[in-house]
Amino acid sequence: MLIASSTLIPLSAHELGLQLYSVRHQMEKDVDATFAEINKWGLTLVEGGGALYGHSIDNYRNFLLKNNLEMASVDASYEELRDNPIAVVYKARFFGSRFATFYWIPHDGSKPFDFETAKNAVTMMNKAGLLLKQHGITLQYHPHGYEFYAYEDGTLLDYMIQNTHQAQFQMDVFWMKQGGMDPTALLQKYPGRFTSLHLKDRLKGTANTKNGSGDNESNVVLGEGDVGIAKVVAEAKKQGIRYFFLEDESSRVMEQIPKSIDFLHTLDGVIK
Structure with a gap:
């Protein structure tokens, strides 16, 4: 049974939005004013909703509506998708979101990400993804680069993409580069499996990592770093990917x- 709520955002309504984590420090001070600033940038699409900064969920949504912002994707956690996926459905439907996205698979960060953890994540994604799909929501997983450890003839991310059938993936081009991969080549390898992108550039000369960590201050203006933004976005557009979310985790985000x-x-x- 479909849960009644706000109308879902049409797939072709917008292309460029903002991941609200970018302005987390500004939202800690004033959510409404931060949303107003996003609107001044000419953006009407956002991704987030994982933190309400002390507001009720109704007031938070009212701030979005007041500033002509639509929540295309709601943030979710691995744990709530595993243990209570229907709650993610309700949250996504409340905001009228087409996507629900999770960003981290719990694992011991002192050790390489391993196959058993990846296998358990795939099982969860297929189970939760099917439930979300039945209610009009697409589940996305946002890799962070720790999935690039070798597995058989490829990587653990290859295994995850090839064995996940009820969910899709969101590519953060910064984290693909940070993990030592070419984001454009990865898009070309798996056309149709990445349903949205995080656009974030990386300071030239930054060292790669395989543990999903990096220096926030290495985030630079798009086009000034080493990710190859123009190339990767052109490939994404060629594939018909419609949602591009700006993300900047640096202290210079507002500039x-x-x-x-x-x-x-x-x-x-x-x-x-």
């Missing part, structure tokens, strides 16, 4: 995001 938007506008027909 850098408008510059990143300006860069995207210079690309030939790439981003609205």
